[in-house]
Amino acid sequence: MNCSDITKKYYRVQKLTHIWCPGCGHGTLMNTVIRAIDKLGLNKDDVVVVSGIGCSSRAPGYMDFNTLHTTHGRALAFATGIKMANPKLHVIVIMGDGDSSAIGGNHLIHAARRNIDITTIVFNNNIYGMTGGQYSPTTPTADFATTAPFGNIDVPFDLCKLAQGAGATFVGRATAYHAPLMQKLIEKGLQNKGFSFIEGLSLCPTYYGRKNKKGNAFNMHSYFKDNCVDLKVVQKNPEKGENKILIGEFFNGPKPEYTESYQVIVDKFKELRRD
Amino acid sequence: MFDKIEIRLSGSGGQGIILAAIILADAAIEQGINAIQTQSYGPEARGGASKAEVIINKNEINFPKVVTPNILLCLTQSSYDKYVASLDKNGILIVDECVNINMDADYKIYKLPILETAQSKLGTSMVANIISVGALYAIIGQDVISKDVMISSITHRVPPVTVNKNLDAFEEGIKLIKG
Amino acid sequence: MSNNTYKLIQGNEACVEGALAAGMRFYAGYPITPSTEIAEISAQKLPVVDGKFIQMEDEIASIAAIIGGSLAGLKSMTATSGPGFSLMQENIGYAAIAEIPCVIVNVQRGGPSTGMPTSPAQGDVMQAKWGTHGDHPAVALTPNSVQETYEYTIKAFNIAEKYRTPVILLMDETVGHMREKLQFNDSSEIEIIDRKKPTCSPEEYMAYKPDEDMIPKMASFGEGYRYHVTGLTHGEDGFPTNNNEISGKLIQRITDKIEKNIDDMSYYDEYKMEDAEIAIVAYGGVSRSAKSAVDEIRKKGIKIGLFRPITIWPFLEKQIKSVSEKVDKIYVAEMNLGQYSLEVERVACKSCTVNKINKVNGELITPQEIIDAVTGGRE
Numbered sequence: 001m002n003c004s005d006i007t008k009k010y011y012r013v014q015k016l017t018h019i020w021c022p023g024c025g026h027g028t029l030m031n032t033v034i035r036a037i038d039k040l041g042l043n044k045d046d047v048v049v050v051s052g053i054g055c056s057s058r059a060p061g062y063m064d065f066n067t068l069h070t071t072h073g074r075a076l077a078f079a080t081g082i083k084m085a086n087p088k089l090h091v092i093v094i095m096g097d098g099d100s101s102a103i104g105g106n107h108l109i110h111a112a113r114r115n116i117d118i119t120t121i122v123f124n125n126n127i128y129g130m131t132g133g134q135y136s137p138t139t140p141t142a143d144f145a146t147t148a149p150f151g152n153i154d155v156p157f158d159l160c161k162l163a164q165g166a167g168a169t170f171v172g173r174a175t176a177y178h179a180p181l182m183q184k185l186i187e188k189g190l191q192n193k194g195f196s197f198i199e200g201l202s203l204c205p206t207y208y209g210r211k212n213k214k215g216n217a218f219n220m221h222s223y224f225k226d227n228c229v230d231l232k233v234v235q236k237n238p239e240k241g242e243n244k245i246l247i248g249e250f251f252n253g254p255k256p257e258y259t260e261s262y263q264v265i266v267d268k269f270k271e272l273r274r275d
Numbered sequence: 276m277f278d279k280i281e282i283r284l285s286g287s288g289g290q291g292i293i294l295a296a297i298i299l300a301d302a303a304i305e306q307g308i309n310a311i312q313t314q315s316y317g318p319e320a321r322g323g324a325s326k327a328e329v330i331i332n333k334n335e336i337n338f339p340k341v342v343t344p345n346i347l348l349c350l351t352q353s354s355y356d357k358y359v360a361s362l363d364k365n366g367i368l369i370v371d372e373c374v375n376i377n378m379d380a381d382y383k384i385y386k387l388p389i390l391e392t393a394q395s396k397l398g399t400s401m402v403a404n405i406i407s408v409g410a411l412y413a414i415i416g417q418d419v420i421s422k423d424v425m426i427s428s429i430t431h432r433v434p435p436v437t438v439n440k441n442l443d444a445f446e447e448g449i450k451l452i453k454g
Numbered sequence: 455m456s457n458n459t460y461k462l463i464q465g466n467e468a469c470v471e472g473a474l475a476a477g478m479r480f481y482a483g484y485p486i487t488p489s490t491e492i493a494e495i496s497a498q499k500l501p502v503v504d505g506k507f508i509q510m511e512d513e514i515a516s517i518a519a520i521i522g523g524s525l526a527g528l529k530s531m532t533a534t535s536g537p538g539f540s541l542m543q544e545n546i547g548y549a550a551i552a553e554i555p556c557v558i559v560n561v562q563r564g565g566p567s568t569g570m571p572t573s574p575a576q577g578d579v580m581q582a583k584w585g586t587h588g589d590h591p592a593v594a595l596t597p598n599s600v601q602e603t604y605e606y607t608i609k610a611f612n613i614a615e616k617y618r619t620p621v622i623l624l625m626d627e628t629v630g631h632m633r634e635k636l637q638f639n640d641s642s643e644i645e646i647i648d649r650k651k652p653t654c655s656p657e658e659y660m661a662y663k664p665d666e667d668m669i670p671k672m673a674s675f676g677e678g679y680r681y682h683v684t685g686l687t688h689g690e691d692g693f694p695t696n697n698n699e700i701s702g703k704l705i706q707r708i709t710d711k712i713e714k715n716i717d718d719m720s721y722y723d724e725y726k727m728e729d730a731e732i733a734i735v736a737y738g739g740v741s742r743s744a745k746s747a748v749d750e751i752r753k754k755g756i757k758i759g760l761f762r763p764i765t766i767w768p769f770l771e772k773q774i775k776s777v778s779e780k781v782d783k784i785y786v787a788e789m790n791l792g793q794y795s796l797e798v799e800r801v802a803c804k805s806c807t808v809n810k811i812n813k814v815n816g817e818l819i820t821p822q823e824i825i826d827a828v829t830g831g832r833e
Contacts, residue, residue, distance in 0.1 A: 045680060061694065064680060066675035066679075066680050067680075068522070069683065070548065070685065071545055077516075078519065079522060080515070080518075080519050081482060081522025082675060083522075084482075084519070084522075085479075085480050085506065085524075085530075086528075106512065107518075262501075266504055266506075300462055304460070309635070311634045312634070313628075314631065315572070336634070337745040337821075338820065338821050339628065339742055
C-alpha cells in the first residue's frame with residue numbers, strides 16, 4: 001500500500017492538516033501507529049484510540065477509528081472502562097509525557113499492574129508543549145523550561161522502567177527518527193494480550209528544542225540517530241551503551257490478562273443464567 | 276397490644292448487635308408490621324461502642340431514629356452508662372449481669388446472664404446477640420411476632436453453618452425470661 | 455421477580471437492586487464510607503447477570519471508566535461520598551458535554567474534607583449542580599426511603615439514557631444505611647428507557663447532530679460508526695471547534711435539553727398541603743422528620759404541610775413558586791447551613807417569608823427540632 005492509500009484508508013483526511021508545529025515528531029509517531037494497525041490488518045470498526053490532553057492527544061481526531069479525546073491524564077481510566085465493557089475491541093491509548101506520568105501517573109501504574117489488554121503509546125517530547133514549554137516529569141535535570149528558568153532540578157522518570165516495574169507485559173522504546181522500529185514495537189504491543197507500553201521519543205523544536213539550544217528538527221533527529229542504541233547491541237557490547245539512549249524491545253513476559261480473568265468469573269455463573 | 280415499639284440495642288463492636296436488630300426488623304416485616312432498622316458506629320470494626328435501633332410500628336414510620344427507646348438492651352457497662360438516660364421511664368431495661376446498674380428506677384429491669392449463658396450453655400460468646408433476641412422476643416411477646424417467624428428470620432440471617440447453634444441460643448434467651 | 459416479593463434491605467442495597475433492574479451492566483468505583491456497600495453488592499451481583507465490576511485506583515478513574523463503559527454500550531454507574539464526589543467533578547462535566555449517559559451515586563456524609571464519614575449530611579446539594587466548571591445541565595434525584603432509592607435509581611438511569619446526560623442520585627447516610635421493607639416491582643411493570651441508536655449508514659451518521667428533541671442518537675464504539683468524542687466544544691460531527699457560534703449553540707442545547715424537559719423529570723411529593731398556611735420544604739432523610747413534625751404540629755391546630763422535592767436538580771421552580779403563593783411561610787429544613795433554601799428564597803421571597811432550619815453536627819434533624827422551629831418552642 002503506498003502512502004496516499006494508507007492516508008486515505010486510515011486518516012480522516014477532511015480533518016487534516018493537523019495542529020502540530022513544523023518539525024514536531026508527533027506526526028511521524030502517529031503514522032507508525034497507523035502502519036502497525038495496517039500491517040496487522042485490524043478491522044477499523046474494532047479499533048478504539050483514546051487520548052488525554054496535550055499535543056499528542058490530538059492524534060486520535062485525525063485517525064479514522066472509534067476515537068475518544070478525554071480529560072488530562074485520564075485516558076487509561078476511560079480506556080479501562082471501554083475494554084471491560086467490550087473486550088473484543090483493540091484499545092490503543094496515546095498520551096504525552098506529562099499526561100501519562102504526571103497527572104495520569106497513578107492510572108498508568110494501575111493499568112499496568114492489572115495487565116489489562118491496552119496498548120499504550122507515549123509521545124514523549126520532554127516538555128508541556130500545548131501550554132507553552134513547562135518542564136515535565138521527563139525533562140532532563142538541568143534543562144530549561146518556562147517554569148525552570150534557572151535549570152530543572154527535578155530528576156526525570158524512565159517511563160519504560162516505570163511501566164515494567166508496575167507490571168506491563170510488553171515494554172519497548174523507539175524514536176520519531178527510528179520509525180520502522182517504533183512501528184514494529186507497536187505491532188508487537190498490539191499482539192501482546194496484556195498491557196503493552198511503548199515509549200516514542202518525540203521532538204519539540206518549538207519549545208524544548210529552542211529553550212535548550214538543540215537546533216532545528218533536523219538537528220534533533222540527528223541527535224536521536226547518533227545517540228540511540230538498541231538494547232540488543234548493548235547486550236552484546238555493553239560499552240556501546242555508555243551515555244546513550246536505549247531503544248528496542250525491553251520486556252516481553254506474558255501474564256494472565258485482566259478482562260480474561262474477569263470473564264472466568266462471569267462464566268462461573270453461565271449455568272445459573274441459563275436457568 | 277402495642278402501636279409502636281422503639282428498641283435500642285447496645286454493646287461493643289463485634290458482638291453482633293446490628294445483626295440482632297436486623298433479625299427483629301426482618302421478623303416484624305415478615306409478620307406484616309412496619310419496621311425500620313438503623314445503626315451508628317465508630318470507625319473501628321471491632322471493639323468500640325456499637326448501637327443499633329429498631330422501630331416496630333403498626334403505622335407508617337417516618338423519622339427513622341430512636342430518641343426515647345421503650346426497650347434498651349445493654350451488653351456492656353459503657354453502653355449502659357451512655358444510653359440508660361435515654362430510656363423511657365415506663366420502659367424496659369435489659370442488661371447483662373456484668374453491668375453495674377442503678378436499681379432505683381421507674382422502668383422495669385431485667386438483669387440477665389446473657390454473656391455467661393452464651394459461654395456456658397453454647398460454648399461461645401458469639402451467640403450473645405441471639406440470646407438477646409430470644410429475651411427480647413419473650414418480652415415483646417408472641418402477640419406481636421410469632422415464634423415461627425422469629426425462627427425463620429434467624430435461620431435466614433445467620434451464617435448457614437451456625438443456624439442450629441443460633442436457634443439453640445434463641446431458646447436459651449427465651450428461657451432467661453420465662454424460666 | 456414476582457409481584458409480592460419483598461425484603462428487609464438497606465438503602466445502599468436497594469440502589470444496586472434498582473440499578474440492576476434498570477439494566478446496569480458496568481460498575482466502576484472506589485471504596486468510601488458510607489457508600490461502600492453499593493460497590494460490594496455490585497461486585498457480587500454483576501458477574502451473575504453477565505455484567506462487569508471493577509475497583510479502580512481512585513474516584514477520578516472510576517467515573518472515567520464508567521464513561522468509557524457507557525460509550526462501549528453498557529449502562530454504567532459509580533457510587534461515592536463527599537471526598538470522592540469532589541474528585542469526580544471534572545469528568546462529570548466531561549459526561550455532560552460529551553453527552554455520555556451514566557449514573558453517579560453520592561451517599562452524602564458530613565463535610566468538608568474528610569468530615570464525618572459515618573454521619574449523614576446534605577452538604578453536597580449545590581455541588582451536585584455547580585461542582586464541575588462551566589455551564590452544564592444538572593440532574594439530581596434525592597430518595598427518602600429504601601423503596602424510593604430502588605425506584606429513583608431506575609429513574610436516574612432512564613433520565614441518563616433518554617437525555618444522554620450524567621444523572622446524580624443524591625442520597626444521604628440516613629437513607630443509605632437504614633434498613634426497611636423493599637417491595638420489588640414486577641419486572642414487566644418497570645419502565646426501562648434505552649438510549650436512541652442510529653439507524654442510518656455510518657457514512658451519514660453525525661454523532662452530535664440532535665434530533666428535534668435536542669438529543670443526538672448514540673452509537674456504541676464497535677458498532678461500525680467510528681466517530682470522535684471530545685470534551686472540547688465540538689460541532690455536530692463531533693470534532694473540536696473554536697467557532698463561537700457552534701460552541702455557544704452546543705452549550706445552550708445541552709442545557710436546554712434538560713431545562714426545557716423539566717416536566718418530564720419533576721418528581722416531588724406533597725403532604726397535607728391542601729389547606730396549608732405554612733409549608734416545610736425538606737428532602738432526603740430530613741423529609742421523614744418533617745413529615746412526623748407536620749402531624750405533630752397539626753395537632754396544635756396549625757395548618758402546616760410538607761413539600762418534598764425528589765428532583766433536586768433541575769430546581770422545581772414552578773412547584774416551589776406555587777407553594778409560596780399559597781402559604782404565608784416556608785421553612786426549609788436541611789442538613790447543611792442553607793443550600794436548597796437559597797433556591798427556595800430566590801423563587802419564593804416575593805410571595806412569602808422563607809425560614810431556615812439547619813444542622814451540620816452529623817445528626818439527622820429531629821421532628822422535635824422542626825416543631826420547635828415552627829412553633830417557637832411553645833409547648
